[in-house]
Every structure is written in C-alpha cells, then in structure tokens.
Ligand code: SF4
C-alpha cells in the first residue's frame with residue numbers, strides 16, 4: 001500500500017438541496033434528503049478533524065449550501081478550525097445581509113456558478129426563473145464586501161458558442177478567476193449527454209477563445225480551462241490522484257476519495273460516524289483501493305505519466321469498462337479511447353435540446 005499524503009482540501013457537501021435543477025449537476029442521481037444531513041455540530045467536528053490532519057481549505061458546497069440555515073455557523077466553525085473557507089454557490093438563497101454576516105464570520109472566498117450570459121438562457125439551463133438576476137446581485141455584493149470572487153461557468157453544447165461573452169461577463173462582475181468548466185459526464189450530465197455534448201468544432205473554437213482571452217486579460221483575471229475528456233490526449237489527474245490530496249464528505253457523512261466515487265459499486269465507503277476521518281483517510285478500504293500506482297494495470301503501469309495523471313478517473317473507467325481498476329478510457333493509450341470519442345461525437349450530432357432536469 002502507498003502511504004497517504006496529507007489531504008490539502010476537504011469538499012464538504014453540506015446538502016443536496018438546491019433551488020436550481022441544472023441538467024449537469026455533479027450531485028448523484030439519488031439525492032440525499034434533508035432529514036439525513038449531518039448536524040451543525042458534526043460538521044464542525046469534521047472540519048476540526050480535517051484541520052488536525054493538515055488540511056488547509058474547505059470547500060463549502062452542495063447542492064446549494066445557502067439552503068442550510070446554519071451556513072454562517074458552519075463557516076465560523078471552519079474558520080475557527082483554521083481552514084481557508086471557500087463557498088461554492090449558485091447565489092440563490094444569499095442576500096446582502098447574509099454575505100456581510102458570512103464575511104464577518106470568516107468566509108474567505110466565493111465561487112459563484114453561472115449557467116448563461118442572459119436571463120433567458122441561464123434560467124432555462126438552471127431550471128429556475130429569476131436565478132440570473134439573483135446571481136448578478138450576489139456577485140456585486142461579494143465584490144463590494146471585498147471577498148475574492150471566482151466565476152464558475154459550466155460549458156456544454158448549449159452555451160459554448162457564447163464563451164467570449166461569458167468571459168466578458170466574468171470580467172464585468174469583478175471576478176479574479178474564471179473556471180471554464182467543461183461538463184463532466186457522470187450522473188445527471190450522463191443522463192443529459194445528448195443535450196450537452198459539444199461538437200469538436202465548438203471545443204476547438206473554445207480553446208482558441210480562451211487562449212486569446214488569457215493573453216489579453218493577464219494580470220486582470222485568471223482563466224482555468226481543461227479540454228473535455230473525450231477530445232484530450234491524456235486524462236486529467238482526477239482529484240489530483242485518488243486519495244492523494246483531497247477528500248469529500250457527503251451530506252449524510254460518507255467519506256469519499258472523489259464526489260462521484262459512489263458510482264463505483266463494490267467499494268466499501270465509511271462514514272464520519274464509523275471512525276475518525278484520519279483513519280478513514282489512511283486505511284479506509286475505498287481510499288486504499290486506488291491510491292498511488294501499485295493498483296495500475298498496463299498501459300499505466302509502465303507509463304511515464306503515471307505520477308502525473310494517476311491513471312485518470314476511476315469513475316470513468318468503471319462506467320465504461322465495468323472495472324474501476326482499469327485505465328481511464330479517455331486516454332489515447334487505452335483500448336477504449338476510440339469508443340469513447342466516437343460515442344461523444346455521435347451524442348453531439350444528435351442535437352437534442354430538451355433537458356431531463358435534476359430533481360428529488
Ligand atoms: S449544479 Fe445546479 S442544481 Fe446542482 S447544486 Fe449547483 S446550482 Fe444546484
């Protein structure tokens with residue numbers, strides 16, 4: 001077994017509740033109900049445990065974390081534990097007063113999602129009328145409060161042609177960073193892949209637009225952009241490597257190496273009620289299953305990139321190969337690569353517009 005490093009960041013999925021219904025939501029298709037959510041006290045204990053393990057950041061995420069009325073107490077608890085606090089939010093559920101209170105209680109950073117560049121597009125994609133105008137107000141309140149703002153724009157076939165406007169909007173909102181996040185095709189997004197998968201031409205143009213904007217906006221705004229998996233030559237280092245630098249706790253307290261890990265059947269996931277976080281991180285069976293490089297089959301085992309991308313995404317390997325212990329099929333060295341690419345191209349060509357919205 002490879003010895004674990006210290007986890008740098010904790011992704012705290014405080015709730016799966018959210019007023020929006022994004023068809024690409026990264027939450028699982030089986031959503032966790034409010035009655036099962038961890039209490040304020042348990043969450044704060046989780047933050048303390050994570051900090052004691054050496055974690056530096058907590059991402060307060062969801063669902064929509066503002067759906068929790070104790071978000072302010074949780075933020076304060078995380079700050080008191082010594083963690084840098086990043087709120088990942090749709091903005092819906094926040095008010096100017098709440099943002100001021102959150103800042104006063106120790107919130108360090110806000111990551112605001114946007115679904116489109118005009119109300120009609122954004123509200124249709126998010127499945128929530130009035131969401132766009134709320135987001136615009138929230139961005140203004142965050143910047144006025146002096147909190148650093150990151151805009152997160154999930155891109156797909158139905159908004160990628162407006163990437164240049166998305167970049168301009170992030171600048172106008174005062175964002176210091178823009179994450180151009182190409183949709184990851186798990187869960188809800190997999191269900192909606194025929195409506196979301198971009199064409200090769202859209203992705204090619206998107207890459208050019210980002211390259212030009214990065215040059216023009218150097219020193220003003222940082223732009224993160226990663227080529228969609230099926231068009232990349234090599235996979236991304238999913239979560240920086242399985243059980244290597246980050247961990248996720250779900251609303252009911254299940255401790256995961258990655259937020260999508262529960263899609264892999266056959267792994268034994270423990271909860272914060274079972275034993276201390278540090279023990280789960282060090283020797284929990286789900287964490288040790290694919291940590292490091294010992295688990296790797298060929299072509300990963302003899303590949304000089306194996307400590308760069310850590311064999312890619314285990315969930316993707318499971319979804320396509322039925323075995324999470326195989327090479328991520330988006331890798332061009334994998335025998336499954338051509339199949340993944342062909343499927344994505346066929347999905348993009350379908351041209352379906354209707355969404356199957358996320359719902360409880
Ligand atoms: S992706 Fe959309 S539906 Fe899912 S939590 Fe975020 S805002 Fe809510």
Ligand code: SF4
Nearest residue numbers: 300303305306311331
């Ligand atoms: S063979 Fe494995 S380690 Fe090498 S690039 Fe592909 S996924 Fe990464």
